Amino acid sequence: MRILTAGLLALFTATAHGQQTRTIAQVRGDLYKVQSGQGVAAVTVFLVTPEGIILADPLTPEFSAWLKGELATRFPGRPVRYVINSHYHYDHARGGGMFADTARFVAHANMPKNLALPIGRARPPGDTEDTNNDGRVTREEAQTGTRANFDRFDGDADGFVTQEEISADIRRPDITFAGDRQTVTLGGKRVDLIHAKNRHTDDLIDMYFPDERVLFTGDYVWTNRLCCNFQFDRRPMTAWINSIRALETLDFDIMVGSHFEQATKQDVVTFRQYLEDLMAAVSAGITQGKSLEELQKTIRLEKYSHFAGYKEAAPATATLPQVIQSAYLSLTRYQ
Ligand SMILES: [Zn+2]
Structure with a gap:
């Protein structure tokens, strides 16, 4: 059953390919972030050490080719030694092969498993579903970013996209970990990989840079905006x-x-409080036997009226009625 509405679709529109806006900015110390595209962009980070570079998601082959050139110019003699995949979704994981001559590839142990699943079970980013469960998606079944990139992914041009095709440019990891945490060190610097467990995808890792006191998070942490598609996680x-x-x-x-967020720790706390307040308001309404329509008319969450999307639409935001609907569907199905 298709349950997303247009505004929520926007939340999970995978980054459009071919966008040429790419920027490198220092976050703190030797840690940099790189943004590819505008609006719902894709963001990755890299840490420069005396012995080379630790890079998070490679994003796409085109992006990686560009980044490799930029790094060679800015940090000569410091090749990328590690590429760390946040999760298997194609809008983050493609293009790693560009660094295969110098890097080892790290991911959670569930990433290879996810890449090997049929596309319907692997679940691409966005709300694409293999509705007839035949292991491939048509242009009609493909949604959001998968539809936008359909011809690119349909390598054999047969009108169907398979998981194999969608993952063709994703480098499989050489190093995986199955526990809660793994540390990668290089040149006296370190990043802690933290398995996010029941979040977004079962291979998702957050990357924590303790010396820089910076956290790079996967697709489930959105700040200062109305979100999210709560049902995606099931x-x-x-x-x-x-x-x-x-x-x-x-x-x-x-x-x-x-994607594009940069925030303070307090913003993350506020995001969690927003989730709690939204859940509490919708749960209370469900307990009282109210309909979704009644809840959409009465729940205001004014404490968050400064969030993008509350008063006017912005990239990757939903409207208040849409997030109430998403919470309602999640709470009635998965609680
Ligand atoms: Zn994702």
Whole structure:
């Protein structure tokens, strides 16, 4: 059943390919972020050490080719030694092969498993579904970014996109970990990889740079905006909230998100409070037997009226009625 509305679709429109706006900016110390595209962009980070560079998501082959040139110019003699995949989704994971001559590839142990699943079970980013469950998606089944990039992904031009095609440019990891945490060190610097567990995808890792006090988060942390598509996870909203609480225990000052967010720790706390307040309001209404329409008319969450999307639409935001609907559907299905 298709349950998303237009505004929520925008939340998960995978980054459009071919966007040429790419910027490199220092976050803190030797840690930099790179943004590809505008609006719902894709963001990655890299850490420069005396022995080379640790790079997070490679994003796309075109982006990686460009970045490789930029790094060679800016940091000569410091090749990329590690590429760390936040998760298997194609809007973050493609293009790593560009660094295969110098780098090793790190991911959670569930990433290879996800890449090997049929496309319907692997679930691409956005709300594409293999509705007839035949292991491939048509242009009609493809939604958001998968539809926008359909011809690019349909390598054999047969009118169907398979998981194999969609993952063709994704470098499989050489190093995986199955536990909660893994540390990667290079040149006296370090990044802690933290498995986000029940969040977004089961291979999602957040990357914590303790010396810089910076956290790079995956697709479930959005700040200062109305969001999210709570049903995508197919897990209770409480799992989402608990994941944010776990992040709050880390010592960080700056959060960089995998799409375009940069925020403070307080912003992350506020995001979690927003999720809690939204869930509480919608849960109370469900308990009282109110309809979705009644809840959409009465829940105001004015405390968050400064969030993007509350008064006017912005990239990656939904309207208040849409997030109420998403919470309602999540709470009635997955709680
Ligand atoms: Zn994702």
